[in-house]
Amino acid sequence: MSTPVDELKTAVIIEDDAEIRHILSEVLESAGFSTVSVGNGIDGVRAVLTYQPLLATVDVNMPGIDGFEAARRIRAAQSDTYIIMLTGLNDEADVVAGLGAGADDYLLKPFRPRELRARVEALLRRTSAPSHAHAGASFPSQRPAVAPAPVAAAEDAHVSLPAAASATATTDDATAADGWMAHRDLLLHAENRLVTLGGEDLDLTRTEFDLLATLLESKRRVRSKADLTLVLRGESYVTSYFVGDADKRAVEAHMTNLRRKLGDSPTNPVYIETVRGVGYRLTSELA
Template sequence: MSASGAESKTAVIIEDDPEVRRLLVEVLEAAGFSTVSVGNGLDGVRAVLTYRPLLTTLDIHLPGIDGFESARRIRAASDTYIIMLTGLNEEADVITGLNAGADEYLAKPFRPRELRARVEAITRRASQRGQVAPPAATPVPSGQGDVGPTFPGVRPAAAPAPNAPRPDAGQQPNHPATPAADAEDVGWLVHRDLRLHPDNRIAMRGDDELDLTRTEFDLLATLLDSKRRVRSKADLTLMLRGESYVTSYFVGDADKRAVEAHMTNLRRKLGDNPANPRYIETVRGVGYRLTSA
């Protein structure tokens, strides 16, 4: 990774446990991020809006507003990647977290190497989409340890270089306001009345544009591209991380539950009934694939 790329990456850490916060700082800075650390949900939301990070790690049990509410407020105003870190690992908690806007769900205690792998996968996914990691909106002056009274744990991101591109340069919004092109146009994936354009990040069901999260969009694009080939939960997990399917990569139960939760949300937005699916069918004990056309 180039120095300039490292300088443009910022991560916000929202965690009330000082030891976990310190570990997250070490892992993320080793991955090339500048970090902003806060200990409660309200300060975390403000930090995300101020620093516009590429990545946010978010605990669930926080003083003030909890991680679920923090995620909802962050997602309403930011496209940052959210990794939820928590001791809760029941499927209902996973679904709640993902519904609130999280992209990833990692149970505590987590392994630093696994977190590092997921962070690097997120960086690859952003790079593949042509996204430019946004710099800090308000760089901290040299020698200043705090940003006012609100963010005492800030390790500021570097200021943008002269003539640097705008933070949103090269980004494609998930849901542009322009109408989708006809399904016959080059680049569209089609299944029944479902149409998806991977490059333009547009998904349509009939004449209606679908409001999908980044992860839901990627899952749907993978299934559309795979047609009737079955994709396992482990395979889909590694796809979301940006890895090829190699058996040495670790895919745990929490990863598979996260895929199930994303798929539940995706089906709900498609209006698809798993018992009588129109678009995506479950291959019991294996994974998912498209229904017959």
């Protein structure tokens, strides 16, 4: 029996402070989520794996296991829930550590409910369809191991990142027409939120997926850290949004995680190269 899409809009709150749990519940429920609240990291990990939520908020300082370890366990279980880390640690190194553990975003305590609501709304703008890892999702499993026959391009107006047309390669032309974007042996389907590397499925967080999709769509055009921050905030066309150093460090942390999963080296990149002082772009198709 499939799960209705509306039932997938669940949030798990992992927070040991009862008052903050109440505030989080109110904000998230006002955004249309059903919420599940737990008071420690171990129960929080179990709740995420049980309910497969779209969103989880994770406090850093909790009894049992802290938020960093909770995030690592959630990611180790290959859950792609969107994790917002809540921390009272106003140290950039701790924020980066949280992102390195698998968090997608962070908020410093004390936070304003309006700011949390804005982050959640940005997530909902980015999420055009449930990921294939969520219960009830049903997506095609076939991957193009070789260049498929060209097909008519399907309408995909609801996809936030359009498939990129290839400049030269026949394989890229065919995969783009079928909804796939390709770079070397890396394939990504934006609508179905699928990624393969060398023919094998690749498990990415929602943020890692969105970063990779943006770079694939942009090809050799350089995307700055500020630009990628706006993409992750769902504010791609807003030029007045303030992007601070912490936001840029967050993009760096996500990019480090993404490269590790791609088996890519910043010094000898195969897929993503750093343009020093500017940002990131795809490598050349030429070896």
